[in-house]
Each structure stands twice: as C-alpha cells, then as structure tokens.
Amino acid sequence: KQEVTQIPAALSVPEGENLVLNCSFTDSAIYNLQWFRQDPGKGLTSLLLIQSSQREQTSGRLNASLDKSSGRSTLYIAASQPGDSATYLCAVHTGTASKLTFGTGTRLQVTL
Amino acid sequence: DTAVSQTPKYLVTQMGNDKSIKCEQNLGHDTMYWYKQDSKKFLKIMFSYNNKELIINETVPNRFSPKSPDKAHLNLHINSLELGDSAVYFCASSQLTSGLTGELFFGEGSRLTVL
Numbered sequence: 001k002q003e004v005t006q007i008p009a010a011l012s013v014p015e016g017e018n019l020v021l022n023c024s025f026t027d028s029a030i031y032n033l034q035w036f037r038q039d040p041g042k043g044l045t046s047l048l049l050i051q052s053s054q055r056e057q058t059s060g061r062l063n064a065s066l067d068k069s070s071g072r073s074t075l076y077i078a079a080s081q082p083g084d085s086a087t088y089l090c091a092v093h094t095g096t097a098s099k100l101t102f103g104t105g106t107r108l109q110v111t112l
Numbered sequence: 113d114t115a116v117s118q119t120p121k122y123l124v125t126q127m128g129n130d131k132s133i134k135c136e137q138n139l140g141h142d143t144m145y146w147y148k149q150d151s152k153k154f155l156k157i158m159f160s161y162n163n164k165e166l167i168i169n170e171t172v173p174n175r176f177s178p179k180s181p182d183k184a185h186l187n188l189h190i191n192s193l194e195l196g197d198s199a200v201y202f203c204a205s206s207q208l209t210s211g212l213t214g215e216l217f218f219g220e221g222s223r224l225t226v227l
Contacts, residue, residue, distance in 0.1 A: 034216060043116075043202060044155075044218040087153065091216075099168055100145075100216060102155040 002027045002094045004103035012109045013080055021075040021106045023090035028071050031093040034100070035064050035075050037086040044089065048075070080110045115139050118203050118219040125193060126227055132189045133222045135203030141217075143167075144186035145204040146178060149221070155202070161186055162208055190224075198226045 003026045013019050023033070032051045036044040048057045048064040050073070056065040063076040073090055091102045116137045125131055137144060145168075146158040160168035161180040175191045190197060203219040 036218075043220040044204075046215050046217060049215045089155070091155075099157055099160070101157075105153055 002030075002092060002101045004090060004092055004101050006088075006090060006103040006106050008106060009104065010107040010109075012111060014111050015080060015082060017080050017110075018076070018078050019080055019108070021077070021088050021090075021108070023073040023075070023103050025071045025073075025092050025094075025101075025103075027094050028068050029094060030068060033064075033066055033073050033090060033092045035062075035073075036089045036091065038089060038105070039086045047088075077108075080108075082110050082112060085109050114219075115217050116203055116205055116219040118201075118222050120222060121220060122223050122225075124225045124227065127193055127195060129193050130189070130191045131193060131224070132187055133201055133203075133224075134185070134187045135219060136185050137203075137205040137217070138184065139205055139207075139217060141205040141207045142183050143206050143208050144180065144183070145206075145216070146186065146188050147202040147204060147218075149200040149202060151199070158201075159186075159188075193224075193226045195226050198224055200224070 007022045034049045035047040038044050050057045050066045061078040066073045087105045087107045089105045091100045118135045143162045145160045149155045158172050159178040164180045177189045180186045200221045200223045202221045204216045206216045207214045
C-alpha cells in the first residue's frame with residue numbers, strides 16, 4: 001500500500017528566502033508525481049507534474065525533482081513571496097494508473 | 113471559464129437526510145474523480161470513472177453512490193447522512209492515455225456539514 005509523507009508539516013520563512021519541501025513515498029513503482037498548492041477554503045491548483053521517466057520539472061520559481069529509486073521528491077521555491085503562503089501537497093500515481101495517493105501536506109507561511 | 117465546477121459549494125443538512133453534489137468539467141477529459149478531505153486536511157480518493165465506467169471504488173459506505181451520465185459529469189449522491197460524513201468533497205478530472213493518467217485538475221470543493 002502506497003504511503004506518502006511530507007516533511008516538514010509546517011514551515012515559516014521570511015520573504016526572499018529559497019526553500020525546499022520534501023515528499024517521500026514507500027512504493028517506488030509510480031507512474032508520475034504531482035505537486036499541488038491549496039489555499040485556505042479553496043481547491044487544489046496543480047503546480048508541476050513529473051513523469052516517472054523524468055528527473056525534474058521547472059515552472060517559474062518552482063523546481064520539482066524526482067528520485068524514484070529512493071522514493072523522494074522535492075519542491076524548490078526560489079525567492080519566496082508572501083503570495084506563496086499556502087499548503088503544498090504532493091501526490092503519486094501508483095498501482096491502478098488513475099489512482100492518486102496524497103501526502104499529508106506542508107503548510108508554508110512566508111512572512112514580510 | 114471554470115474547468116472543473118462543483119455545486120453546491122456549501123451544504124448544511126441534518127443527519128439522516130439524502131443529498132447530492134454535482135460536478136462538471138469542460139476540459140474534454142475522459143476520467144473524473146471524487147476525493148474526500150477530512151478535518152485533518154487529508155485527501156483520499158473515493159471513486160473514479162473513465163468514460164462513464166467505474167474504475168476505482170475505494171472502501172466507501174454503500175450510502176455513497178456516484179453517477180456519471182456522460183464523461184463530462186460525475187455526481188455524488190449520499191443517503192442517510194451521518195455526522196462523520198462532514199468533510200470537503202473535491203471533484204477532479206484528468207485524461208487517461210494508454211492507461212496512464214495525466215495532470216489532475218480539481219474543483220473548488222463542496223463543504224458538507226452534517227448536524
């Protein structure tokens with residue numbers, strides 16, 4: 001059974017700092033991994049999708065890496081801004097291809 | 113134009129009632145999902161439909177019945193509501209290609225409160 005863990009559970013950083021969010025999964029036989037952000041009371045916004053054959057994906061100030069063999073992914077946020085404050089979730093597709101298993105989330109706060 | 117839309121956004125009802133949540137996607141995707149987010153913010157899949165056929169059915173009470181009239185719509189009907197059903201229910205969609213799913217797109221969620 002796939003289990004996805006995210007560390008840390010919460011993180012507070014001053015504006016401008018670079019930061020890394022971690023995601024680990026127990027079953028390395030994944031099809032792809034997706035990072036989302038969720039603002040309070042809102043739905044999930046897809047940030048990046050990494051296929052199992054890829055090592056990383058970049059979008060603006062965001063860079064996600066994937067090490068399938070070790071069961072890890074990181075989300076790097078450069079030059080953080082207060083608008084980046086949200087909960088970040090990683091999710092992996094395993095087993096049945098359309099099934100997505102979510103991590104526990106990291107709540108990020110970027111302070112002025 | 114909202115890609116995945118759910119209605120209603122908020123639903124407050126008494127225990128024992130029956131309620132439905134509707135979902136529509138205009139992305140042309142062939143697969144739709146229902147996820148439940150509990151009070152601890154943990155998201156868990158409930159159902160998935162591909163081209164109107166049920167392909168994932170997690171351990172969910174029989175009181176929950178999904179219905180997909182066409183591939184752009186996936187509704188969730190809940191009978192005999194219980195206090196523990198209180199949660200936020202998210203609809204999502206994606207496109208399956210050669211059995212693999214692409215990026216998932218989520219609706220804004222429907223917050224259900226059972227009193």
